[in-house]
Amino acid sequence: MANVYLAHDEVLDRDVSVKLLRLDLRDDPNTQRRFEREAMAATQLNDPHIVGVYDIGEEHGMQFMVMQYVKGTDLKAYIKQHFPIPLPQVVDIMEQVLSAVETAHAHGIIHRDLKPQNILIDENKNIKITDFGIAIAAYQDSLTQTNTLMGSVHYLSPEQARGSIATKQSDIYSLGIILYELLTGTVPFEGETAVSIALKHFRDEIPSVRNKNRAIPQALENVVIKATAKDPADRYSSAKEMADDLRTSLDHSRDNEPRLTFNHDDDGETKVIELHHDAKPSKEEPKENHEEQKQPKRSHKITIAISSVVVLIAAAFGGWWYFGRTVVTPDIDGKSATQAERVLNAHHLQVGKITHQNSSTYGKNQVISSSPDASSKARIGSRVNLVVSSGVTKWTMADYVGSDYDSVASNLRDKGFKVEKKTVYSDKVEPGQIIKQNYAKGKVVKTANQTVLKFRPGRNQLRFLTLKVKILVRFKTSLIRTSCS
Secondary structure (H helix, E strand, O other): EEEEEEEEEEEOEEEEEEEEEEEHOOOOOOHHHHHHHHHHHHOOOOOOOOOOEEEEEEEOOOOEEEEOOOOOOHHHHHHHHHHHHHHHHHHHHHHHHHHHHHHHOOOOOOOOEEEOOHHEEEEEOEEEEEEOOOOOOOOOOOOOHHHHHOOHHOOHHHHHHHOOOOHHHHHHHHHHHHHHHHHHHOOOOOOOOOOHHHHHHHHHHOOOOOOOOOOOOOHHHHHHHHHHOHHHHOOOOOOOHHHHHOOOOHHHHHOOOOOOOOOOOOOOOOOOOOHHHHHHHOOOOOOOHHOOOOOOOOHHHHHHHHHHHHHHHHHHHHHHHHOOOEEEEOOOOOOOOHHHHHHHHHOEEEEEEEEEOOOOOOOOEEEEEEEOOOOEEOOOOEEEEEEEEEEOEEEEEEEOOOOOOHHHHHHHHHHOEEEEEEEEEEOOOOOEEEEEOOOOOEEEEEEOOEEEEEEEOOOOHHHHOOHHHHHHHOOHHHHHHHHHH
């Protein structure tokens, strides 16, 4: 329903995605409502695993949305390129997805179209969910237009396939199918038409992932089985419950777990249960037998004391079992210290000692290394020490005159320099290009407390901008709008 462009926010010096409603659909009320629903749903959600929306608006009758740019690919393409994916990474990907879905559900938003194509993965393997276009229209018929489900029918819950209203459990079913695809590289059901695939979802059992890969633990397959149960009541009650179960699915303590099955022998019909007379004390029972049933108060106290000891032992054992479990340390190299802490907390780990050192490879405040390092095991609740970059120690200054200010400033800041900008008027230099720098080419400069001054043209150059540029940047500054008009 839209075209998406990569753009650059000159005010905040960052890349963004601009989604522009297609011209041939801008007069379609259904498309307009879906576009508005996506904007409203996304702006309500603030989660590191959901693509953020920075701005929405309309220009010359065209609706647009400015969103966070995720440099990477979608999960569908990632699976094709990297399959088979290591099981710890599969669990990590799903935990991030579940975190985002849990946030959406907490705000009363059901995505309804969860699929790998709507899940983005960046260069650092961070996950972000996007496309909430049909999220809050949960009251509408899922099969009103069958042709529109071609891209989503592989992940459609049985109740949606029947035309019923989607619930949180519908999203959980889709998550189970996504987990199935991460483990096997394929979707469970294929067919010639969307209807034939939808029929399989509420008629056929999900194929066993262990039949395709015996290295998959039974505990992990059980997560797929429970998430994709035909009856929504048999599925996880929440995304958090699924995440909690998934988090321990690779633990050796669950190696002997049996295959999960559902017992539906009891169809819920009301039944009369007869009580046998011998369940009640007989009136003709000898008096001495009745008296034998009376327990002295002292025996009750002993029983209570023994029970208390058993409870304390069980609690101590449970605490030892929980905190004695291990998790795979995530890869946080290249992330900022804040991002690293968030990722570690999501894996039930804490940030330990932080040391700083200079680096010519990593930008300032980026994590150089961690201890224990990525992919190694660590106990739940343990601390991970970080080595964070202070930028380069010394830098041989290059000649930046005539270069683009934004890219040069970003590069120098990553190395630890403080960059200041002075705006001057010029009729000879293009807007955005550097006129002068306060350190000459070849000068060796220490980054600590050093400020590099950059000069760029001033406002008199803005009058030469075309109307096309004005449209692309109108949400960033009113100055350009005034100058162009």
